[in-house]
Amino acid sequence: MTTATKSAYPVPVDDLLPQARQLSADLGELPSRNRLMSELRIGAKKANTLLDLLDTAAPEPHTANLGRLHVVSSADSQESSDEPTQPLPEGHDDEHAPGPEPAESGSANADEPDEPTAQIAPEPVGSEQVSNHASPGPPVVGRPVPRWPVLLLALPAFVAIWSGWVGLGGLTGFGIVHPLPGIWSGFEVNTAITLPIGVETYAAYALRVWLSGRVPQRARRFAKVSALGSLALGALGQIAYHLMTATDMTTAPWWITTLVACLPVAVLGMGAALTHLLHTDPPEVSP
Incomplete structure (x- = not known):
């Protein structure tokens, strides 16, 4: 261990080097720096100067590339903290007591500019690879299918259904009524027409709601069940009428009359329920 020469006068830096x-x-x-101050009995200013001279005279490869960074080892830090600081000799008024170890030895010298720290530029983020296959465009929509064939197909069905429901209504008690007595006594209505208008019209409307796919889920489910039920009920009504006509029956059995009499009320209830579901359910579109 090197021991500094005790003197009452400050020792020059050249003698301490x-x-x-x-x-x-x-x-x-x-x-x-603290080790130099402790071993050579000098102040912080001379210790920094000696560090600069030592660093300039024999720079280490790893420290020169890092901008003269001085790493304080844990052993040196422990030794400097364990060794008591001895009083400085007289005449060292311009020197200060050891302070905390700076991160860089050259930071105390204001005249020496700091070397710029090398910054590693981040690699540019490559843009996402665009697929060579072009995304398929919207499907080509041809000319819409004309609807007039549906009217042509529905016309004979309408005639047959109308005659069947009106005939069944006549066998179950439906007939001529005067809806405006005292006001228009000559106005007559055959109530049997309420059967084909109510049942078949509701069946077609519920079928349209079910197959549209643009209605709430509950409304679509109800429309499906009620449309299929109305079509099945209409088919059973046509079967009943033709069977009774083929057997020359002039009056329908009581249970057929009961069912036919309830049809206008059932159609009103299903139509009101479907409209309610269409306008009050959340606007979720079913797949």
């Missing part, structure tokens, strides 16, 4: 080099050789690395 050989001792600092010897201390650096003994340690195998640059001593810390």
Whole structure:
């Protein structure tokens, strides 16, 4: 261990430099500032100057590339904290007591500019690879299918259904009524027409709601069940009428009359329920 020469006068830096080099050789690395201050009995200013001279004279490869960064080892820090600081000799009024170890040894020297820290530019983020296959465009929509064939097909069905429901209504008690007595006594209505208008019209409307796919889920489910039920009920009514006509029956059995009499009320209830579901359910579109 190198021991500094005690003197009442400040020791020049040139005289301290050989001792600092010897201390650096003994340690195998640059001593810390606190170590220099403790071993050579000098102040912080001279310790920083000696560090700069030692660093300039023999820079280590790894420290030169890192902008003269001085790493304080844990052992040096522990030794400097364990060794008591001895009082400085007289005449050292311009020197200060050891302070905390700076992160960089060259930061105390204001004249020496800091070397710029090398910044690694981030690699540019490559844009997403665009698929070579072009996204398919919207499907080509041809000319819409004309609807007039549906009217042509529905016309004979309408005639047959109308005659069947009106005939069944006549066998079950439906007939001529005067809806405006005292006001228009000559106005007559055959109530049997309410059967084909109510049942078949509701069946077609519910079928349209079910197959549209643009209605709430509950409304679509109700329309499906009620449309299929109305079509099945209409088919059974046609079967009943033709069977009774084929057997020359002039009056329908009581249970057929009961069912036919309830049809206008059932159609009113299903139509009101479907309209309610269409306008009050959340606007969720079913797949």
